[in-house]
Amino acid sequence: MYAVDTPPRTSDPAPQPAPKKVNRVRRRSQREARTAWLLSLPTLLILAGLLAYPLYRMILLSFQNMRLRELITGLTPPWAGFDQYTKALTDSVFWGVVARTAVFTVVSVTISVLLGLGVALLMRRVHSKVRLFMMIAMMFVWALPALVAAQAFRWITDSDFGILNYLIDKIPGVDFANHSWFVNPWEGWAVITTLVVWAGIPFLAISLSAGLTQVPKELLEAATVDGASAWQSLRSITLPILKPLLTIVTTLSVIWNFGLFTQNWALRDGHPEPVYQTLATYSYTQAFGQSRYSYGSAISVITVLLMLGVMAFYIRQMFKIGEVD
Template sequence: MKSTINGGGATDTRPAVGGGREAGPRTASEAARRRKQLTAVTRPWLLLAPALVVLAALLLWPLVQVGKLSLQDYEVKFGGGVGTWTGFDHYKDLLSSPLLWKTVLPNTVFFAVACVGLTVVLGTLVALLLNRLGTVWRFICSTAIMAAWAMPAVTGTYVWIWLFQPEDGMFSKIAGGLGLIDPETTNWFTERLPFYAIATLNVVHHGFPFVAITVFAGLLTIPKELYEAGMLDGASAWQRFWNITVPTIKPVFLVVTILSTIWDFKVFTQIYIMPGGSGSNEDVYNLGVFSYNQAFAQNDYGTGSAAAILLTVLLLAITVVYIRTLFKQGEEDL
């Protein structure tokens, strides 16, 4: 307050101009609030920084190097290598290749779609079975299917090769005994369709346990009262599944579909080590095997790297679509 004696002897108690004692605390509180906001924004990134650095070193830097190779003619020499910049020539050659459009991309896309669809469907059916079993049988079945998931891809692939081995493979003998094929002349691995049918069985067998366990975990979060209400309303099992189960754990289905899509689009081991898949039969190439053979079998590192970048871009596009769908679903639930 400002107190002065005016000419009439009265005391002037009007507030002092400028409010110095009020401005100070207000400025200090605003500065503290800004520091708090800055801390809230930067602290998560500081905590994530070590992991992001490791990911950048393990993933981002190799991806940059692959992109660099795709723009060069790289020649390996003793003690190192020499690269000559060619721009986008390798991408032009790759995208104009009939082998890419007639064989490699169709094999990659149709094989991945079939594997993802069958994996999700079979995994969901097994999850529904686990949800209905008792504790003992649930433990036994869960252990059995997890053994399939724990099996290395190389080991599992050789098991399927043994099952379909020409002449003395189990399926060859069964089909021969039924008169469907001639075991002595039939080779399941030379034709495109039976080759990828076996590969699909292999990938689905190896991948469905993950979907089953994940979906089963989601089923445990659904209140039983919802199913009881559906049964009272006369809903069938299919109607309860489609109108209660699917909407409730839709984010779980989206997550397992995203992961299965990423894994199945970049399948390499199961194709490469099957008879004829390592390069002798171009009809069974997918993008992963094509990229590997171009780079290491034909020493065309530029085209091989361009194919790897094409596969990465394809996977990123699919992942972005799925993630946007997942976020949109989350906003609708809110």
């Protein structure tokens, strides 16, 4: 018998899904998308009423010249075009406020994130009961209204009866009796920054502590066996895993701190001096303190435009994390 060479068998082509099954899956996806939009509609309508309409009115007002007379009589304010924006963008005082707000945001967010990360790392190393106590204490700080916290700091730094002056004055050779912390802008901003950082650490620490639970212990143990130091493990293992969460909490902190209003407003008793003005307080002072409503609206619109880039970056990061998940 002679061997007959048989050609090698080629693999069968992958079976194609039936057209009916594809159509059924497509219809189900469309139905789920419609259901999602339908369930979200009440929330979208509420957001449109609470946010979109006031924003539209603010933008419209910034192109008008609303004065006290129009506010009282209800007459339509005269159209001013871009006059309010030109006035703001050519005003050195306005750009000084922008620079001051930006510097404060960078400094306060940097300190907050670093301290929050440090507290989160500490929470992963202490005993579980100590960790629980730390979380409860930080939750109380987080739940404290900003106005109440600002009032407490105002009492602490009071020039006549403040506990801070009393304690510093006890240091030999130091005279801090009746010291005013807000005469010097550097000291005043140090108090404001301390208050903002103190109030922001609970959110950062608790969020980052939860993120640290996702770092595999096996990787850290293997790095330790290989001779890596704690700093090397943090830099090469922990921080890369925490990067998405760090990006989100940092962006949120930038958004919150850039809109600083309550802390410096309360600490200065509702009359912040020019060196303590931020964009939020400056627009409010111009609109309601000096009855320049359209000018204050223009400043608010510029503030929103400055924040759009940060908000777009935050939304982009959220979508990227969602795609990974």
